[in-house]
Amino acid sequence: MPRWDESLRCEEALALLEPLIDGELSAAEEARLRAHLERCPACAAEWKLAADIRSELRALPELDCPPAVLERVFREAAHSSVVPLARPRRTNDGAGSSRRPFWAALAAAVLVALLAAGLLVQQLSRPRPPSAAEVERATAEARFALAYVGEVSRRAGLDLRDDVLRKHLVLPAARGLSQSLQQSLGPEAQAPAVPGAVPGKGRS
């Protein structure tokens, strides 16, 4: 079974069947196509099928739309700013009409992939929320840091109120820090409760 002849290939011929039915082909194109159909039974069968469908559709009874409905549609259309869609341009190779959906689908897939990748990266880069123990330890560390500033300023000879500072800020902070360190390091670890002499490293 020949899939092409000297003047027209089967793919091209099949793409031209619909324009032939619609009467959109030039005389020269129609002559080439008909010559191909005479030689190629497969394309001729396609042509016969398309022609049969066309004739059967034309044989269907035409239903008249009620005039009131038509009038209303025309009136609505006149008031709206609807722009009629451009008729798809046909190309000689017949493949152009099927490329738009392909490219649109590809573009949509790329867009979806990009968004998904962006969301994934954002999700992965989001830090793990700290646990209650970490917050408790951080609280002790923050108190310790502020108390340490107080200690340094006291040593610098500024407005000495050592007992108040030590009682209300330094010692509670040091106790909290020591408890947090003990909890996180385990029962075998022992942390002294004096700021500035905390063994090992805190957070890194």
Added chain:
Amino acid sequence: MMRTRALVFLIVFCAIGVGGARAATAEAPQKLEDQPGYVPLAELAIFSRQELTTEIDLEGPLLHLVGEATRNDDPEFSKLIGDLRAIRVQVAPTRGLDAAKVRAKMDETVRWLEAKGWHAIVRVKEKGEETYIYTREVHDQIVGLAVLSLEPGGDAAMVNIVGRLDVAQLGRLGRGLHLPQLDHAPSKDREKHPD
């Protein structure tokens, strides 16, 4: 023509996707290193990590959680912490340190602070003990506190508190932690409502 149009569609879609992703990441808060109150402790390298006995490095989200966790028990502390971006402390015992090297590093850090526009509120050098307290201000707003301390026979320490320090809070902090100089810190509020 069809290919060109499809290519244009593809480029537009990609641009929208990339733009959306960038917009999502652009909403992230400013990096800590870019904050004016940030002191690059690692870069200044006053201490090596092996020398440290205490190292505290608390940053934004964790500090906010600390603020939330202490809101009921200690509202003033919670408010103070809630506005901060970072609290960073490095403490090393002077006994194991090369004192000359640490003093040189502290001098270098002080020069760095002054070159970056930090303002000294305390500078004490007495009997081998050195203490420096600096603040960083932007538009009359304190946005950073740096404390350098060297106590012979005790500890050497560097503290950097990054974030907006409200002058009222800082005044309380100053009184509570005995920094009367902080009471004279400039404030927009004070300019607007002079007492």
